[in-house]
Amino acid sequence: MKNQLILLFFIVLLISCSSNNEPDKEVVDDTVSEITYQASTDVISNPERxxxxxxxxxxxxxxxxxxxxxxxxxxxxxxxxxxxxxxxxxxxxxxxxxxxxxxxxxxxxxxxxxxxxxxxxxxxxxxxxxxxxxxxxxxxxxxxxxxxxxxxxxxxxxxxxxxxxxxxxxxxxxxxxxxxxxxxxxxxxxxxxxxxxxxxxxxxxxxxxxxxxxxxxxxxxxxxxxxxxxxxxxxxxxxxxxxxxxxxxxxxxxxxxxxxxxxxxxxxxxxxxxxxxxxxxxxxxxxxxxxxxxxxxxxxxxxxxxxxxxxxxxxxxxxxLGYRIALKSSTLKKEMNANGSFELNITISNTGYAPVYNTKKTFLIFRSTANATIYKKELSFDIRKVLPGVDYELKESVSTAGIPAGSYDLLLKIEDASASLSDRSEYAIQLANKDAWETTTGLNKLSHKLIIN
The missing domain is CATH 3.20.20.80 (Glycosidases)
Incomplete structure (x- = not known):
């Protein structure tokens, strides 16, 4: 019995030591999506440039x-x-x-x-x-x-x-x-x-x-x-x-x-x-x-x-010439409760020669996957500050008050500041990402689906 106890002690010790020498394992947070966006190689028509x-x-x-x-x-x-x-x-x-x-x-x-x-x-x-x-x-x-x-x-x-x-x-x-x-x-x-x-x-x-x-x-x-x-x-x-x-x-x-x-x-x-x-x-x-x-x-x-x-x-x-703004990556929650705050966390680049000079309005768009109903939430983000050659970190809390429970595709709209042009896609800014732009709506896809409970 004594020998068995001694043997058991050494086995536990060996397992403990072996465990302590293992590298730390990455903890994967399955509540968020980490997205890397692909840049477009197309010539893009954008306003004022x-x-x-x-x-x-x-x-x-x-x-x-x-x-x-x-x-x-x-x-x-x-x-x-x-x-x-x-x-x-x-x-x-x-x-x-x-x-x-x-x-x-x-x-x-x-x-x-x-x-x-x-x-x-x-x-x-x-x-x-x-x-x-x-x-x-x-x-x-x-x-x-x-x-x-x-x-x-x-x-x-x-x-x-x-x-x-x-x-x-x-x-x-x-x-x-x-x-x-x-x-x-x-x-x-x-x-x-x-x-x-x-x-x-x-x-x-x-x-x-x-x-x-x-x-x-x-x-x-x-x-x-x-x-x-x-x-x-x-x-x-x-x-x-x-x-x-x-x-x-x-x-x-x-x-x-x-x-x-x-x-x-x-x-x-x-x-x-x-x-x-x-x-x-x-x-x-x-x-x-x-x-x-x-x-x-x-x-x-x-x-x-x-x-x-x-x-x-x-x-x-x-x-x-002018600006060429693109999404690089984002970290976005997959689910949230209704009437909360959604944390926008996006890295944006500008590979153009210049920034945007005229003020624009930017909206985070929640579009229902069930019936395509759109909910627009204006951001405080100022796109003029996305400067050439410098990654811009867009981090903003967005209230989801008034948005019912359901499944939503997330998109960005960067529209003309003038009310007379705000609904015209020709005057919206197209981000330089592959398969992201919707010509008829003037919206840029974030390639993310959000569930609001």
């Missing part, structure tokens, strides 16, 4: 053709630059016909599901005259009602009005003094709704107008103060060392734009290179990433665009 077309129209000219606008989806184009030449009104009010032209353009843009970048100028020849300041101010007063009524489909406004092509050069009315430039900027900011951002031709113009040189930060950038509403457009991108005078101190001003463009948009067009080779794919991509380019003219300058097509980077630029 990408390659654009640029169309100029003479005073009292023809409106944009609706069929042409509707065909842009075949090119993955969602924005156009509309340049209004006001040459007939250098010394008078805008006519009823001119205002009607602009109004019709807005109507056609809205019908087609397109947004526009606006610019106004008084000539398209450096040897021609522009308009005096008082006329510019009067025209902006006339345009104000149109801006107010159509702010929802205005992506951005290039400052324009001064000089040939509205590029703030070659003025015949002395408008390039700091006082006059400031007057035009102030008037633009006054007549445009607060949510609309404008763009100046060079970084130095903004620094001069606002009398500062250090880039704004998030505490200012996400607000609607005047300085937070002004970005940049460059109409000679990659054309020379200083982009035909766009920069005075190239390194410092590019660094400034790079920081400022977390909050305000940068875009424009290329033009014939001078003194440097036509921009390679690597050079162009590096500059777009540094300066956070959000849109680029598809119509000019052709030889530069052709280099990108020939060298197979054009499609990559189609994907990355």
């Amino acid at each position: 990408g390659f654009m077309h640029s169309w100029s129209v003479a005073s009292e000219g023809a409106p944009i053709n609706l069929v042409t606008l509707q065909s842009l989806k075949n090119e993955n184009v969602t924005i156009i630059l509309r340049l209004y030449n006001l040459a007939s009104f250098k010394n008078s009010d805008l006519s009823a016909a001119q205002l009607a032209l602009i109004s019709t353009d807005f109507q056609n843009l809205r019908t087609a599901g397109i947004k526009c970048i606006l610019r106004f100028a008084y000539n398209e020849n450096q040897n021609d005259t522009d308009a005096p300041l008082n006329i510019i101010q009067r025209h902006l007063d006339q345009l104000k009602p149109l801006f107010t009524d159509n702010a929802d489909i205005i992506a951005f406004v290039q400052a324009g009005f001064i000089g040939a092509w509205g590029e703030w050069y070659y003025t015949t009315n002395g408008l390039t003094t700091l006082a006059n430039k400031k007057d035009v900027v102030d008037k633009l900011l006054e007549v445009l709704p607060k949510e609309v951002k404008i763009q100046l031709r060079t970084p130095l113009y903004k620094q001069q107008v606002f009398n500062y040189s250090t880039a704004i930060d998030a505490s200012v950038g996400y607000g609607t103060s005047d300085i937070a509403r002004v970005g940049f457009h460059n109409d000679c991108f990659l054309a020379s060392v200083d982009d035909y005078g766009t920069y005075q101190n190239v390194t410092a001003e590019k660094s400034y734009i790079s920081k400022e463009a977390f909050y305000v948009p940068t875009g424009g067009e290329t033009c014939p290179p001078s003194g440097i080779p036509t921009a390679s794919c690597a050079t162009a991509g590096g500059e777009m990433a540094l300066l956070k380019w959000t849109y680029l003219n598809l119509d000019y300058y052709g030889p530069v665009l052709q280099v990108w097509r020939t060298n197979s980077c054009f499609k990559d630029f189609q994907k990355r």
Whole structure:
């Protein structure tokens, strides 16, 4: 008996020691789903970004053709630059016909599901005259009602009005003094709704107008103060060392734009290179990433665009101009009790060159698997803060009050902040994930089913 007890003691000891030397076993929580999302490789059409077309129209000219606008989806184009030449009104009010032209353009843009970048100028020849300041101010007063009524489909406004092509050069009315430039900027900011951002031709113009040189930060950038509403457009991108005078101190001003463009948009067009080779794919991509380019003219300058097509980077630029936001992973509960809080835990990436600049509304959608009834819960999440190259952790408690017990598919909707466009999928943001987008609803699938008990 004694020997049996001793043997039993050693067996227990051996088992204990063996157990202590085993590695810790992973505890699997079967109450949650851990999901890894697959990124899409497609060119995705999203609002207020990408390659654009640029169309100029003479005073009292023809409106944009609706069929042409509707065909842009075949090119993955969602924005156009509309340049209004006001040459007939250098010394008078805008006519009823001119205002009607602009109004019709807005109507056609809205019908087609397109947004526009606006610019106004008084000539398209450096040897021609522009308009005096008082006329510019009067025209902006006339345009104000149109801006107010159509702010929802205005992506951005290039400052324009001064000089040939509205590029703030070659003025015949002395408008390039700091006082006059400031007057035009102030008037633009006054007549445009607060949510609309404008763009100046060079970084130095903004620094001069606002009398500062250090880039704004998030505490200012996400607000609607005047300085937070002004970005940049460059109409000679990659054309020379200083982009035909766009920069005075190239390194410092590019660094400034790079920081400022977390909050305000940068875009424009290329033009014939001078003194440097036509921009390679690597050079162009590096500059777009540094300066956070959000849109680029598809119509000019052709030889530069052709280099990108020939060298197979054009499609990559189609994907990355502006924002390209995707789900990376999520950890989501499988079940919960009614009238509780659902914990949203999602990692989001942005592989585009720029962030989203205009405010959006984001909703977590609960869609019944039984009858497709939808329940929308607005999130406090601000998609503008999903910055290029930085993973964003979206963690938010979402009340399920008012949602009955049942089984639900979860989806995200990122819609236009304007009520007039909120139900239109063309103006919703499509996440760059494979098999996630619903074209007709504008919803992005989270690939998760939730049971509410």
